[in-house]
Amino acid sequence: MDRCLFFILVSSVLLTFPALGQEKTDTEELFKQARDMGFHGNREAARSLCRVILKMKPAYQDVRIFLARTYAWDKQYDSAEVNLHKVLAAKPRHKDGLNALLDVYAWSDRPDSVIRYSDMGLGHHPNFEDYLYKKARAQEKVGDSKGAAITAKQLLDINPSHEKGRDLAKKLKLARMVNKASLNYAYDQFSVIFDPWHMVSLDLSRKTKFGSIIARTNYASRFNTDDIQFELDAYPKIISGTYAYLNVGYAPDTVFFPLFRAGGELHQKLPWSMESSFGFRYLNFVPTTVLIYTGSIGKYWKSYWFSFRPYITPKPASFSRSGNLIIRRYFQTADDYLGLVLGLGASPDEDFFAEAVRNFNNALKISLEYQKLLRSRYVFQIGAGYQYEERRHYNIARMSAKVGISTLF
Amino acid sequence: MKILLAEDEEMMLKAIEFRFQKDGFEVITAKNGKEALEHIKKDPPDLIVTDIMMPFVTGLEIINTVKNELKLDIPIIVLSAVGLEDTVLEAFELGADDFITKPFSPNELIIRIKRLMARR
Structure with missing residues (x-):
């Protein structure tokens, strides 16, 4: 089924975009289509199209991250993790790649991994709010409410109006x-x-x-x-x-x-x-x-x-x-x-x-x-x-x- | 004045007991008719307030024992329920002095007790 779908997609790609020399434009257009499919629930087709794009342009990291996200949405966390590690192997400081990996670990109930990788990400991007919020959530989950409160405070120092951060800080204060x-x-x-x-x-x-x-x-x-x-x-x-x-x-x-x-x-x-x-x-x-x-x-x-x-x-x-x-x-x-x-x-x-x-x-x-x-x-x-x-x-x-x-x- | 209160419903018993105490009466409580008769024989009270339907010995049996067997001159007020009119008549025939139907006002019961004692 996958092979058949892949063949149809490749054919349609070739028919739609005969001038593969315009690679950049073509892959961007295909990525847009893949995202549309993925966001509208057609995840399998979105993944097939992502794989087509990655064959055309293996270093297109945003596509691989999106591919990983579709796996994560379908709770195929192992596949998501493999793809995100490929991104990070190529670009260890990739902000979105690491952010997606934090989600995968959070959703698959691995708060220790969230803390480890968010620390890694914060080493590169110390003020990135998503890393801080996700780290604080993970710290709370492992029972480190004191550490979670410190991280939440760091987040609110950067952005005092971060709504989820404020809710979390309030919850942590109550828990303390x-x-x-x-x-x-x-x-x-x-x-x-x-x-x-x-x-x-x-x-x-x-x-x-x-x-x-x-x-x-x-x-x-x-x-x-x-x-x-x-x-x-x-x-x-x-x-x-x-x-x-x-x-x-x-x-x-x-x-x-x-x-x-x-x-x-x-x-x-x-x-x-x-x-x-x-x-x-x-x-x-x-x-x-x-x-x-x-x-x-x-x-x-x-x-x-x-x-x-x-x-x-x-x-x-x-x-x-x-x-x-x-x-x-x-x-x-x-x-x-x-x-x-x-x-x-x-x-x-x-x-x-x-x-x-x-x-x-x-x-x-x-x-x-x-x-x-x-x-x-x-x-x-x-x-x-x-x-x-x-x-x-x-x-x-x-x-x-x-x-x-x-x-x- | 010493009142013997015989009632098997615990909440009612406590409510009346504490109300009597509030009005200055000495109260002896019995949770069934058998217990009540034991108290009466041992230390006769000045007045008896008794429920009709009780385990072991009923209120009617208490009235009969007090009035007809022991021949004691102790006024008795019967606590009855709606639907027990025939039983109340029987209680009067046995010698009961007054009755009050549940649910009742504790104030009304106190007035009936005082009126009954004043006539004596």
């Missing part, structure tokens, strides 16, 4: 702020019987190379009395793409919160931007204990995150089931989003009473939450929700509101 302190307040108003509930949480979290650790204190005021709970969460990294969630909690007075709580969950990243998890929650409301099995399946699609989390609680003769569907639309950073939660049954994480946890399948809820990163340091969160609960002898509606502020440092 490994500590976070959060203060949250939640209010629940009931349609009947119960007085409003108040809850205040203070979180301190730190990102470490082993994963994040969060210490939390929850203070609840309900029925004109108080309760306090201390919790510790950890998200240890196990291997690439696998991490765990571990939780322990203690409420000495155990008025509303369980005396002890524990949780464990294993999260696994999956292909197609998906993630799954499975685990448990253990709540010890003296003298009753509740064991809940849970898990999740989620998918990123464009700027959206979809996730479904079921809860299954064994009861003496049956199971109690509930679940939450979470949809989030992310904006500039992972801290900027608008979220919708649709739930069947109360979330057992709202562990008020053993009875409430076990009977959570008789509730419907909807809530909206909005989170915004302000001045690259503060995270502001608000939310509101409505829950309708069918209890044994009566129905009750619950309106919830929450507000929170976090600072990164």
Whole structure:
């Protein structure tokens, strides 16, 4: 097929351009055609035409770079790399050749090679913005956020309005702020019987190379009395793409919160931007204990995150089931989003009473939450929700509101 | 004044318990009828507030034991649900003093308790 195509192309070239003496003009015209084909998706024909041109003019490096790029677009990274190394063998300082090679290494997930060759390129062209940006991205990818920040700063010193560079610098700055302190307040108003509930949480979290650790204190005021709970969460990294969630909690007075709580969950990243998890929650409301099995399946699609989390609680003769569907639309950073939660049954994480946890399948809820990163340091969160609960002898509606502020440092 | 509160729904039990305490009552709680009867026999309260449908021993059995077997003169308020009208009638026949239907206002329950105690 290739040979046939090649023959047709060569014939058409000879028919169209009988005076091969006008080599320069002819190859330029053919290159223009090859580019048109390549940019319009006809890559195989574009590559065949590039090969024709290279037979006519082997040192036409722009054609070889374009040929390599078409291979890279089709994920044929080895062929792309071979052609780009030919360019660099002939012209080691070829700016575009090296730039294309950086793309090939970046797309084929070889950040170490991107760093090595961008350093080489910067030796020849120290102010070339593309090299700096690609190097910074690669440094970030290998976990060298400090080096990435220095490279991004070099880039912004040269061109302060480099938009992608600015976004990267902002992201790196956020990544360097490994500590976070959060203060949250939640209010629940009931349609009947119960007085409003108040809850205040203070979180301190730190990102470490082993994963994040969060210490939390929850203070609840309900029925004109108080309760306090201390919790510790950890998200240890196990291997690439696998991490765990571990939780322990203690409420000495155990008025509303369980005396002890524990949780464990294993999260696994999956292909197609998906993630799954499975685990448990253990709540010890003296003298009753509740064991809940849970898990999740989620998918990123464009700027959206979809996730479904079921809860299954064994009861003496049956199971109690509930679940939450979470949809989030992310904006500039992972801290900027608008979220919708649709739930069947109360979330057992709202562990008020053993009875409430076990009977959570008789509730419907909807809530909206909005989170915004302000001045690259503060995270502001608000939310509101409505829950309708069918209890044994009566129905009750619950309106919830929450507000929170976090600072990164 | 000491009130015995018998209710198997934990959230309701806590809500009423804390409301009673706020109004200055001493409260003894029972999560089922059996527990309630044990309290009554050991240390009779000044007033009983009981749910009707409870595990082991129902609210009706509590009323019968208090009023007819132990012959105690303790006022009893029944917490009932919509649809249990016949049961409420039975409760009155057994000797219940008042009833209130869920969902109810805690303020109304307090008023009923105070009114009942004032008549005595």
